[in-house]
Amino acid sequence: MSPDFAPVPRQSVSDGVFHELRDAVLDGRFAPGESLPPERQLAESFAVNRHAVREAVKRLQEAGFVRVVHGGGTQVLDVRRTAGLDLLAHLARAGEEEPRTRLIRDGLEMRRCIGVEAARLAATRADAQARQRIVGAAAAYRGHDGTADGTDRAFWAEVVDASDNLAFRLSLNSLVHAIDANPGLMDELLADDRSDRTPHAELAEAIAAGDPDRSAEVAGRILGQAVTALERHTRRVARRRTRSA
Template sequence: MTFVPVPRGSVSDHVFAQLRDAVVSGAYRPGDTLPGERELAAAFAVNRHAVREALRRLQQLGLVRVSQGGATRVLDWRVHAGLDLALSLVRSGDVLPVDTLVRDMLEMRACIGVDAARLCAERADAATRDTVTRAVEEYAALAPDLPRMAEANITLWRHVVRGCGNTAYLLGFNSLVAGALAVGEVPPQRRAAELLDVAGHRRLAAAIAAGRGDDAARQARSLLTAALAAPAAPGQECRA
């Protein structure tokens, strides 16, 4: 594997990114041993501290296992990595295309959202149901301003996911909306059918308020799968 000497800005970031991409792309396979710190420092034309920091970050992502005083062995990222890797890869579209990552995360968002809506209808207390109803009306008042609706939509769904009482769903939701929805910055126009369906959001809130779990799940599915059926238009691709 040939590495490229890096510019002097955030040196460890560049070392980390190249090693990460080499692992995810398969240039290094699970079980392979990475070159030693001295060899990597020479290849990148950086000091060993930058290499050590990059390896530490790779280990945190579940891409390698660093043995104290020994070899750095590559792990199978499909087994050991989590959502943090997707958030990192969004800046490396040549390894896993950004549009593919966004599609995958929108699909995950829909799966979590559908069940969270059902559970919120079944488990939420009266105060949470009222909060969801108010959030929908505040959301509706922003139409047709898509960028502001997109922000309010995150707030609305945060109430729903909190109300469902599932901590794993909440943590997954936090990862999905960290920085920008579904990893990449999905243009609101791509989600126009979902965002502008104010009536659909009101039906969702009504189902949650009435404790109708199956109805809430059906309405959530209708809303959250709309973006999956809408390909990115020219000039509206997902941006890192």
């Protein structure tokens, strides 16, 4: 028997306040060390009740954007020093094009580093069932047309899970959120990965054979494709801007 659920609003008022304040911190309208306006003033500015503001500020605090000082207001923090990996998803949804492109570059480089080491660890730590799942996930690339159907995501989830490193898995989750925030560009950058240009079967075979060095090398080749694709994309954008100037 299904439990009874109440209807869920498309976006709560506090969500909207949170997003506005988050973006104001990320784009520098509130600099580190500054204080947010008082709760009453924010409620008036957003035309919402103070409870919505309070909930939004609580989320900002949990995400590492601000610190609530009792009797001293709400202080904006330097998110580079206080936020966690979830900041990647926030940054991907906010800000101007150039900073967002740099963030995507940083994320792809992190993806490559994690993937290489995860593949190395999977080759030494994975049990027989995990190795079999990785081989099966690689086989899904046969005849694949390169579209974003989750084939690549499923493969790397198996590799990272087989590395038995929770920090890698949580990092992968954050990277996935950032990728989902920019689907158009990421479809372009991940096209070679998704079309299996550098065969994932080769990596699966190396992990199954328990060869950590070969696994790391092949993983680097696969994951380096998106970094190279972003470099090409950045050069094309720069040329277009030059011609239109």
